[in-house]
Amino acid sequence: MRFYTQSFLYDDPWSIVSLAYLLRYPNPYSTHILSCDVISREVTPSGSLLTTRLILKTGSLPRWAPKGMIQRGESWVLEESEVDPLGKVMRCTTKNLDHVKVMRVEEHIHIRQTADGKTLQTxxxxxxxxxxxxxxxxxxxxxxxxxxxxxxxxxxxFAVILNLIRQSRMQPMTMGAPNSFLLSHRSHSAMESKPSTQHEAPGNDSGRDDARQGAPPARTGIWSRWKTWLRSG
Known part of the structure; x- marks a missing residue:
């Protein structure tokens, strides 16, 4: 049996980090994640959010692995999380459901707010x-x-998701709020693609060309890059 422990401190508040953790898939660095589905979600009487998700991952065996050691290169992972908005603590446990005889991997994540308003993940x-x-x-x-x-x-x-949440200008209270990350993303995308309401005379191509020349350059920020990545995936 082998163990590993690591801690990481984020400058962001706990509400942002905990939301980013729940929304970490998909991202450009998680190509090994084939699917991530919510099995159950409920709110306890104390106000904590309990979520169970089923994640399908893919991977490869080392060269020294015996032939037939694993029948397929995919693995189902069960993720169980608890978000306590009052105590500003998030706990998450993940474990593989198959190939357990070859190796069982269990991961525990603890995310809490520090006294100075930052977020510590263990x-x-x-x-x-x-x-x-x-x-x-x-x-x-x-x-x-x-x-x-x-x-x-x-x-x-994870940093990609954090940056997207920062730039979406969401309110810190995220759990159960009506303005979810995906809705914010859709509204922002709609604003970018909305045509101009300025009336133009039919056939006035020169006026449109002049308007284009005087218009600001196309937006190439993180939202545009995110949409490009989604289309390419």
């Missing part, structure tokens, strides 16, 4: 193999090494 992961055949430690070490190698890429993808 990650704990456990890797345990029951495969045997003298490969138990090798499999566990491989899982740990791959997990550590993917952390930076995961953080880069």
């Amino acid at each position: 990650t704990e992961a456990m890797f345990m193999s029951g495969f045997g055949w003298g490969l138990t430690k090798k499999i566990e070490n491989y899982g740990l090494a791959k997990f550590k190698a993917n952390l930076q890429r995961s953080r880069e993808g």
Whole structure:
């Protein structure tokens, strides 16, 4: 059995970081995530949000893995999260549902607000193999090494979502609010594609050309890049 622990401090408030964590898929760095579906979601009497999601991931085996060790390169992962808006704490546990004999991976995420208004995320992961055949430690070490190698890429993808939320000018209170991230994104996209309401004379091409020449350059901000990535995916 192998363990891994890491902490990371965000300058953003807890409400933004917790929302970004729930919306982290899809992002340009998560091409290994094939699907992410909500199985159940409920609000407890104390006001906490409980969510269960089923995530389908894909991956590859190391070269030294015996042939037929895993029948397919996809794996189902169960994610269970609790968001406490009053205590400003989020807890999340993920674990794989298949290939558990080869290796079982369980990850615990704890996101809380600090005294100075920042957000601390603590990650704990456990890797345990029951495969045997003298490969138990090798499999566990491989899982740990791959997990550590993917952390930076995961953080880069998470940063993309954080930036999108910052630029969407959403209010800090996000859980259960009517203006969700996706609605904000759709309204912003509609504003960008809305045609001009200025009346033009029919056939007045020169006037349109002059207007185009005097118009500001096309928007190439993060929203445009995000839409381009979605279309290409």
